[in-house]
Amino acid sequence: MTITQFSYLIDSKQPLTDSRMRQGWDLFLSAYNDNERVQKPFEGIFASRKCWWPLPEYNYQSHELPSANVIEVAQQANESEFIGEGLASSGFSASSGQSVCIDITGFMRPHILYFLKYLKEAGLKQIDMIYTEPEHYSRKAETTFSIDDVVKVRSVLGYEGQHVPGMDGDALIVGVGYDHGLMSRVILEKESARLIQLHCFPSLSADMYHESILRLDRVASASKARDHEYVIFSSANDPFVTAAELSRAYAKLKGAGLSNLYLSPLATKPHTLGFGLFYLRELEGTASSLIFPFSARYSRETGKGLGRSWVYPIIF
The missing domain is CATH 3.40.50 (Rossmann fold)
Structure with a gap:
């Protein structure tokens, strides 16, 4: 593949607008985090099913998690086991034709990478991923x-x-x-x-x-x-x-x-x-x-403020 084979996607990112959030998806996944830039999209996006994933790296205790929409995921697992079990618990099916959106803002980087690998091998043709920027990082x-x-x-x-x-x-x-x-x-x-x-x-x-x-x-x-x-x-x-x-x-x-x-x-x-x-x-x-x-552990909150939100259409 040459650089020109990526070039048709360079203008593909889109702002996450109110109308796009209302249009929604069939399945929306997000890593649970106290950060405003994780909480706000989860609240505002319409989806047939929305799932919070509690990440072991944030070390949330059960009483700190929301009372609804939280799935059970393996807490002592590598990225392959974590993503595979999490998607199964979320009701994901590659053959269902469901539209899927993943908010990558709160996920760990290896999770983001393995999402791509897993979904490509599952035969998915397209998935949307979103990300919300911070206004600034907490300690500069x-x-x-x-x-x-x-x-x-x-x-x-x-x-x-x-x-x-x-x-x-x-x-x-x-x-x-x-x-x-x-x-x-x-x-x-x-x-x-x-x-x-x-x-x-x-x-x-x-x-x-x-x-x-x-x-x-x-x-x-x-x-x-x-x-x-x-x-x-x-x-x-x-x-x-x-x-x-x-x-x-x-x-x-x-x-x-x-x-x-x-x-x-x-x-x-x-x-x-x-x-x-x-x-x-x-x-x-x-x-x-x-x-x-x-x-083993990462900061729960590193960014301050709510910056721009983007949608990335990923085509496999």
Whole structure:
């Protein structure tokens, strides 16, 4: 696939308007979270069935959850088991023809990625995903997303590559976000690989872009092979632009003699969505893996205020 094969989707994102929320979907899924930008869409969207998914990473106790619309999901499970059991409990059926919408705002990044993998393999033709931006992050450049230490850095299930022994041409593409602890662990895990920084620009706001740069500076020495010259940019809120930019970077790396490619999406959730779309379209069966620094617990609320909401039509 070339960059032109993504280009027809670049203008596909749509604002989540009141009329679109009233039009609704058959099935609407969201990860339960106290954050206003998760609560408001759940309240406003019309759907035949709406389901809250309690995530183990947020550590909500039963008395903290809503009294209705909460499904039972495996609390000690990897992303494959969690998504598979959650969809079954939500009444999802690939053969039913039901329209499905997933609010990715509160889900973990590996969940978002595995949703794509699972639904594609289930034979779904299209699904809508929505995301609501914060006005700003709660502690500016000091905002942290993971609470516990990173347990391990591993491939996201469904995104494991068929790697080759040679490492001289290894490359690591990191989606630059706020959590310098997560970025440090990923870069150290692949410290011999050439580092490519993928920044969100324009960011959700100008101050957010500046804050993410401040966080990246703290891990500047983590990689011996850090390449200051290879910085690329994509949209913070358009996964199709991100997928297209990754496609362009991949073509350039292959032309320079690529051995193994590692990708780690640590910026916004739409950014992560773009990584997943690109991988499933171009990298399956290659010496490429999508890796992530897994932690046991994450902050329940990292953003403040209610920003713009977007709908992303995903076509498999």
